Amino acid sequence: MSGFVRWEFLRIGESFDKAKGKEQKATGLENFLMAQYEKFEHDVLVIGAGGAGLRAAIEASAAGVSVGLICKSLLGKAHTVMAEGGIAAALANVDDRDNWKVHFADTMRGGQYLNNWRMAELHAKEAPARVNELEAWGALFDRTNDGRILQRNFGGHKYPRLAHVGDRTGLEMIRTLQDHGIHQGLDVHMECTVVTLLQDGDRVVGAFAYDRERGRFKIFHAKAVVLATGGVGRAYKITSNSWEYTGDGLALAYHAGAELMDMEFLQFHPTGMVWPPSVRGILVTEGVRGEGGVLRNKEGRRFMFDDIPELYRNQTADNEEEGWRYCQGDKNARRPAELLTRDHVARCIVREIKEGRGSPHGGVFLDISWIKERIPHAAEHIKKKLPSMYHQFMALAGIDITKEPMEVGPTTHYMMGGIRVDADSQMSNVPGLFAAGECAAGLHGSNRLGGNSLSDLLVFGKRAGEFAAQFAKTHGAGKLDERQIERAATLALAPFEKSNSGENPYKLQDELQDFMQDLVGIVRKQNEMERAMELIHQLKERALKAGVTGNREYNSGWHTALDLFNMLTVSEAITLAALERQESRGAHFREDFQGKDKSWGQANLVLRKGASGEMQISRAPIPPMSPELEKIVEEMK
Numbered sequence: 006m007s008g009f010v011r012w013e014f015l016r017i018g019e020s021f022d023k024a025k026g027k028e029q030k031a032t033g034l035e036n037f038l039m040a041q042y043e044k045f046e047h048d049v050l051v052i053g054a055g056g057a058g059l060r061a062a063i064e065a066s067a068a069g070v071s072v073g074l075i076c077k078s079l080l081g082k083a084h085t086v087m088a089e090g091g092i093a094a095a096l097a098n099v100d101d102r103d104n105w106k107v108h109f110a111d112t113m114r115g116g117q118y119l120n121n122w123r124m125a126e127l128h129a130k131e132a133p134a135r136v137n138e139l140e141a142w143g144a145l146f147d148r149t150n151d152g153r154i155l156q157r158n159f160g161g162h163k164y165p166r167l168a169h170v171g172d173r174t175g176l177e178m179i180r181t182l183q184d185h186g187i188h189q190g191l192d193v194h195m196e197c198t199v200v201t202l203l204q205d206g207d208r209v210v211g212a213f214a215y216d217r218e219r220g221r222f223k224i225f226h227a228k229a230v231v232l233a234t235g236g237v238g239r240a241y242k243i244t245s246n247s248w249e250y251t252g253d254g255l256a257l258a259y260h261a262g263a264e265l266m267d268m269e270f271l272q273f274h275p276t277g278m279v280w281p282p283s284v285r286g287i288l289v290t291e292g293v294r295g296e297g298g299v300l301r302n303k304e305g306r307r308f309m310f311d312d313i314p315e316l317y318r319n320q321t322a323d324n325e326e327e328g329w330r331y332c333q334g335d336k337n338a339r340r341p342a343e344l345l346t347r348d349h350v351a352r353c354i355v356r357e358i359k360e361g362r363g364s365p366h367g368g369v370f371l372d373i374s375w376i377k378e379r380i381p382h383a384a385e386h387i388k389k390k391l392p393s394m395y396h397q398f399m400a401l402a403g404i405d406i407t408k409e410p411m412e413v414g415p416t417t418h419y420m421m422g423g424i425r426v427d428a429d430s431q432m433s434n435v436p437g438l439f440a441a442g443e444c445a446a447g448l449h450g451s452n453r454l455g456g457n458s459l460s461d462l463l464v465f466g467k468r469a470g471e472f473a474a475q476f477a478k479t480h481g482a483g484k485l486d487e488r489q490i491e492r493a494a495t496l497a498l499a500p501f502e503k504s505n506s507g508e509n510p511y512k513l514q515d516e517l518q519d520f521m522q523d524l525v526g527i528v529r530k531q532n533e534m535e536r537a538m539e540l541i542h543q544l545k546e547r548a549l550k551a552g553v554t555g556n557r558e559y560n561s562g563w564h565t566a567l568d569l570f571n572m573l574t575v576s577e578a579i580t581l582a583a584l585e586r587q588e589s590r591g592a593h594f595r596e597d598f599q600g601k602d603k604s605w606g607q608a609n610l611v612l613r614k615g616a617s618g619e620m621q622i623s624r625a626p627i628p629p630m631s632p633e634l635e636k637i638v639e640e641m642k
């Protein structure tokens with residue numbers, strides 16, 4: 006069954022025949038629309054122009070096929086541009102004990118061994134080459150004294166490993182990839198949103214989209230499609246994510262028959278801004294802690310030293326002095342407790358707040374200004390190392406971080422789960438459909454280490470582009486089906502039919518964000534998640550009645566009405582998987598199942614769309630690791 010036949014097309018509760026009747030009534034409108042479609046042909050279509058999409062497009066183009074690149078925003082404005090702290094790669098420029106094996110072991114430990122180990126292996130081995138290549142294409146990284154790429158400390162990484170450009174690494178990465186990409190002759194379609202994938206049988210053969218500026222429909226015909234659409238954070242109220250993160254790629258793939266995996270693992274970054282309310286959730290980079298920033302409760306206590314997990318005890322300093330020496334590059338020191346993994350730090354912060362030891366606005370204190378006690382010219386040093394953080398707090402909260410602590414608390418940040426792909430080729434179970442970057446699953450298991458996303462984009466973006474090009478070269482163009490296109494158009498325009506009498510899409514989005522935050526957030530309970538599931542089903546009905554006014558030009562109410570379907574699909578997937586996993590592991594914390602369960606440590610959760618449109622879930626056993634990798638993990642435990 007083709008991808009667009011989903012609940013939004015069938016209207017919940019209606020039979021397929023009834024829906025067909027509706028289509029026939031709309032025939033006049035559809036004919037009118039057909040005359041207005043713009044059609045584009047590409048060998049490979051890449052949906053998403055962040056780090057993963059750009060890298061995929063560059064690789065596909067280098068393989069000699071024609072490439073179209075679509076993005077919702079302007080080129081250069083994708084979410085990747087916001088990335089701050091750096092790109093993880095075992096270059097060993099700052100600590101020569103680092104190598105791919107240590108990076109692999111760190112990534113597996115961070116993901117609590119639910120990672121796709123083949124992806125973790127490829128990632129650790131290939132990241133250094135991808136970073137060096139970025140430098141060769143013009144990226145200007147911060148430098149060591151002897152002129153090599155400088156690397157900084159980050160949570161869960163044993164050695165300083167993050168190649169960075171101050172705290173604006175994403176900007177440099179996007180700028181470099183974009184410059185390189187446009188010289189390869191990519192066709193870029195900006196401000197264009199894909200609303201459904203088009204299929205010939207099971208195979209994906211293109212996409213149906215609207216242009217945001219004029220609201221006109223566009224048809225893309227392609228031999229292979231790469232999804233690189235990023236994450237899902239906009240389904241939550243407090244988030245570090247950009248407006249683009251409505252889970253589009255995951256929903257597009259799921260409705261086209263692709264499997265989703267690890268959806269229960271949503272990362273809450275420990276340090277988002279908490280005050281003033283208008284900026285709540287904006288990220289405070291882990292780089293602050295990497296440069297020596299410390300977390301304190303209102304009593305002034307460095308509470309992170311109170312609870313060091315067994316898995317990390319050997320690698321973590323047991324006193325503040327040792328932690329500081331680590332941040333200063335002392336190779337004999339272990340890292341401070343503030344640099345434990347994000348899942349753990351976030352939960353410790355929640356504990357402090359819940360137990361009444363939080364800061365005035367419901368967070369805890371993050372202090373980098375204290376380093377003036379240890380180094381001369383500390384204010385200049387902080388401004389140089391963390392320029393965006395300095396400006397962010399100055400402009401948004403009136404706080405000078407060189408003089409006083411920040412107030413921070415957890416914020417919805419990163420989706421570890423996503424489209425299930427083959428580790429080497431990045432192809433999903435749907436022929437011709439590839440995925441890379443945050444919308445794909447596997448590399449990070451139950452918790453991502455900071456810096457491992459930007460390297461993920463480069464390593465697997467390249468692979469997706471390479472294998473999509475290969476697919477395009479070995480498969481003819483599939484057929485587009487006019488009926489699919491017509492129905493997609495009818496559905497996309499449905500909110501205009503309801504106009505003022507329909508539900509307000511912004512209100513529906515607000516309600517979703519509120520209850521996902523409260524009921525499927527950082528600490529989860531069965532009865533709360535069951536309530537969330539009921540509310541999701543109610544919202545699915547109500548979303549079908551969303552109405553918008555005005556015309557199709559830059560109509561953000563209309564865009565929101567369409568985005569809602571994607572947010573609801575991913576919210577349902579997150580909730581279903583979180584209900585199913587009855588243990589606490591990585592980013593998934595169940596108050597009613599607080600420990601880790603061995604049997605759950607051997608399986609991922611996979612979701613797919615059933616024959617009658619219902620979301621199905623099953624356990625997929627993790628295949629045994631190769632003996633070589635097993636040995637690495639054991640040696641580095």
Ligand SMILES: Cc1cc2nc3c(=O)[nH]c(=O)nc-3n(C[C@H](O)[C@H](O)[C@H](O)COP(=O)(O)OP(=O)(O)OC[C@H]3O[C@@H](n4cnc5c(N)ncnc54)[C@H](O)[C@@H]3O)c2cc1C
Binds near residue numbers: 054077236462
């Ligand atoms: C503030 C912040 C700081 C971060 N810092 C770091 C860091 O230092 N290191 C690190 O490793 N990670 C960091 N991350 C995470 C990292 O930035 C992201 O995971 C990563 O950039 C995602 O890249 P991507 O290529 O998968 O997607 P994105 O960069 O988000 O690109 C998605 C693209 O898809 C397009 N798109 C989406 N839906 C559609 C649609 N329906 N139709 C057409 N186009 C669509 C968008 O327009 C966009 O072009 C940070 C995240 C945040 C929020």
